[in-house]
Amino acid sequence: MAGHLHRRVGIRGVSPIKGNAEAGFLLPLASLASLVMLLGCLSMQSMTLQNAQRLAALSRLRQAEDSSMSAAQQLVAALQGQHRCLLPLALEQWTTAACISAEQLQALARGEVNSTPYELVGWRPQANATLATEPAAEAGAELLLELRPLDGQQALRSAFAVALQGNPAAVKDLRPLGLRGIAP
């Protein structure tokens, strides 16, 4: 009787139920460790892919900045050259200005640079009373441009600071103020 009981309990005094549980722990443990390892690797890989996407987005943004800057240069050169009378006026007043026709205004406000169309959406000169009386007086204007990429990407707005000097006002400098977000 005692020998039979000893055989049922097991050699080391472990019950048969506990013995079965011990017998199956290695495979689940290995599977769990493998799963953790794989998930860790995959999360690292997804982080790397995210970084690659971020870098590609930054590259696209810098290309857009290049096009914006070139467009601003083109537009300011046109204003400085043929349409200097518009420099002290806000964009809203350009349509009623006597020195430019509707066709010229349309040609001025829209253009293309680096195969990317752009549109002038804002010209806000700062009011400076001394500009009219003192030739060396300086004033500024904010130029707002909208880039409309042809490849289906969203239109981007960028702003520029234009330094004006003298009477009649003339362009002295052009500085980028950065992107102003996605156009509505």
Place this chain on the structure above:
Amino acid sequence: MTLSETVMASLVFSLTAAASVHVLDLVSMSVLELEKRQQRSDQLEAGLVSFEGLLRSESHQAVPLEDCSQAAGRLLLVLQSTLPAQGLHRDLSLEPSGEALQLTLTVDGLGQTRHRIYHPAAYGLCPAPSPVEVARATS
């Protein structure tokens, strides 16, 4: 714990470990490549900022010439005489109109290029056109 279970567990673990090491190897190579690309892209940006600083400083020192073509030609000569930073390749030329500069900046090992157009008129280097010129241009 049977022998077959031990063999299966070690097989699963060793296969997953080998796959993980392979993935980690790929990830580390991608991270290194991305870091290099980021550095080159920043180098390109720094080159562009430096060029614009030089352009602005030259423009402030220069006096307006008789026309924009002359101003662009002089700016081209002055800017071409300066060397770009190491590793950067700069291509500076006149636009077909002759009144603006075209800048193309590239860096070794990066497919990306930076391309910008600069008008001397935007820096106050072109004189105001005469009324006759304006009438001719707008007619």
